[in-house]
Amino acid sequence: MSSYTQKKGFGATVWDYITTVDHKKLAVMYLLAGTLFFAIAGFEALLMRIQLMKPNNDFISAGFFNELLTMHGTTMLFLAATPLLFAFMNMLVPLQIGARDVAFPFLNSLGFWLFFLGAVFLHLSFFMGGAPDAGWTSYASLSLYSPGHGIDFYVLGLQISGAGTLISGLNFIVTIITMRAPGMTFMRMPLFTWTALVSSALILFAFPPLTIGLLMMLFDRMFGGNFFDHLMGGNTIIWEHLFWIFGHPEVYILILPAFGLFSEIIPAFSRKRLFGYSSMVFATILIGFLGFMVWAHHMFTVGLGPTANAIFAVATMAIAVPTGMKVFNWILTLWGGSIKVTTPMLYALGFIPSFVAGGVTGVMQASAPLDYQLHDSYFIVAHFHYVIVGGIVTAIFGSAHFYWPIFFNRMLNETLGKITFWIFFIGFHLTFFVQHFLGLMGMPRRVFTYMEGQGWDQFNFISTIGAFMMGVGVIIMVINCLLSFKGKPAGRDPWGDGRTLEWSIPQPIPFYNFRQTPLVRGLDPWWIEKQEGNKEVTFAEPVGDIHMPNNSAIPFVISLGLFIAAFGALYHPDADKPWSIYILIGGLAITFGAMIFRSVKDDHGFHLHKEEILEIEEQLYGKGGNK
Ligand code: HEM
Ligand SMILES: [Cu+2]
Secondary structure, X not given: OOOOXXXXXXXXXXXXXXXXXXXXXXXXXXXXXXXXXXHHHHHHHHHXXXXXOOXXXXXXXXXXXXXXXXXXXXXXXXXXXXXXXXXXHHHHHHXXXXXXXXXXXXXXXXXXXXXXXXXXXXXXXXXXXXXXXXXXXXXXXXXXXXXXXXHHHHHHHHHXXXXXXXXXXXXXXXXXXHOOOOOOOHHHOOHHHHHHHHHHXXXXXXXXXXXXXXXXXHHHHHHOOOOOOHHHOOOHHHHHHHHHHHHHHHHHHHHHHHHHHHHHHHHHHHOOOOOOHHHHHHHHHHHHHHOOOOHHHHHHHHOOOHHHHHHHHHHHHHOHHHHHHHHHHHHHHHOOOOOOOOHHHHHHHHHHHHHHHHHHHHHHHHOHHHHHHHOOEHHHHHHHHHHHHHHHHHHHHHHHHHHHHHHHOOOOOHHHHHHHHHHHHHHHHHHHHHHHHHHHOOOEOOOOOOOXXXXXXXXXXXXXXXXXXXXXXXXXXXXXXXXXXXXXXXXXXXXXXXXXXXXXXXXXXXXXXXXXXXXXXXXXXXXXXXXXXXOOOOEOOOOOOEEEOOOOOHHHHHHHHHHHHHHHHHXXXXXXXXXXXXXXXXXXXXXXXXXXXXXXXXXXXXXXXXXXXXXXXXXXXXXXXXX
């Protein structure tokens, strides 16, 4: 029985996506879910900016502002930026290394559903008695005393979705180490795959401290654990350490893949190989390593003492060295290249100065004495949005344009793309540039309003206008994405400048990716083949049977069980909800039942025979194919 014949119809399609283990479909699901949460968090940002547009505003209440602030930060980092980058990793990593899927397709699906249901759980807090309100860092001194269930939603939602992230990170590590095509040595790996590897390694080391911190928080809030309660012999600073041992690497987990994406876009449209490839690889590893040594720069004002502050200040500044190397390598790739300014390239060109600006203010804050002045002022808000929006969001937007044909076999409209870029880019600088001055003039961060006559009014007004421009840019981009489906198929290598293996595959990409495993003969293998006038990559094997995994609903069921159990845990401390314990046990029973079922039931996947492969390719690329 071959299971590649697809049923038609809406229900069948939904079922297909719920049970899929195909990395390309999961990539599309990450893209959709990430976009949804990006839109929600963007909307929350606009509400905050309306509130801050003029002094003494009463558009929203102080309490609701705290909820918006917390959910905006948490959602943007965990539920928008991470899944959007996972969308690219899922889609591109197997294609770039010449693999048919990731190492553990079942776990890939489990990772998605844990992330998604954890995110849904967190967002239900808005409708079920209040969202978390202690900031995305949820400092224990605030969160332990926050009434209601907001913080419990934060703790349980992040725990579930964090488990998904950890599982996916592991999967990428194993995939990249073990599943590379013949000839794809480590030093021939595309830079995006390299950054995906290092970023996944960071996930492996950074998420467990978060898990432990959240567990301790859960014990404190639900069972009177007193880990962080100073009145009971606990220590609130321990939460800060645990959080930032995770939290600082988290920003590198996000920025490294963004670097990787630009390291693909810049050589493609400079039509040159990446300058200093091996130094880029070592810079990536070094940044990953140093990223773990600097967490306490978030705690300079806590009172760790001058020795600790000095060590962490120097370690932080050291990161500027490998980062600077990267910036020079990108510029030297552009140097003397025959540059084509496409939309993705525009994003890359806008990224370099914006990111450098964010990096420079980062080095400023790395100086502990100056940080005493800047701490918790709008200068900080300006700094991290320059890095996050100027670095990560531009990478995601630029790559959405670059890789749209790989995802959907369609091109985005270049004119609309460039309009989006300019509106977004100008809006971004309007929003955040002036915040540096607000910070220097003393405006504190995380306040819901301010008094007039302090010289802050105009800058806040400008900042809000900029935020709306960014919103308009995003709306145009979404329209562009939707319109693309009316367009013609893009076909293979539509930019004409693809360098890596993902561009060598005919479109639409069959579910087994490569009919034959490619033979990699150097860095930028597809570029090499094109230089030699080849129409296809060189193959490492003749056409033969392919082994593929079966779809499965079990990952969804495992995640659903935890989602249900979380409600039980949440309501358990309430004396008036004795039924909550049954929900908790029932949910866990579903999860463990599904796990046991998976363990005892043999699922060996299926074989796709040579004849079937040829038949599929005939359907896809023969007459009437290439849909
Ligand atoms: C779309 C444009 C954006 C606007 C207009 C915006 C606006 C804001 C505002 C007004 C705050 C509150 C600042 C404060 O009072 O301290 C904030 C905080 C924050 N934003 Fe954004 N933001 C945007 C995009 C992003 C993105 C893309 C990310 C991450 C991927 C992000 C991450 C954060 C974080 C982590 C915080 C801190 C939350 C906290 O202090 O708990 N923002 N943003
Ligand atoms: Cu940091």
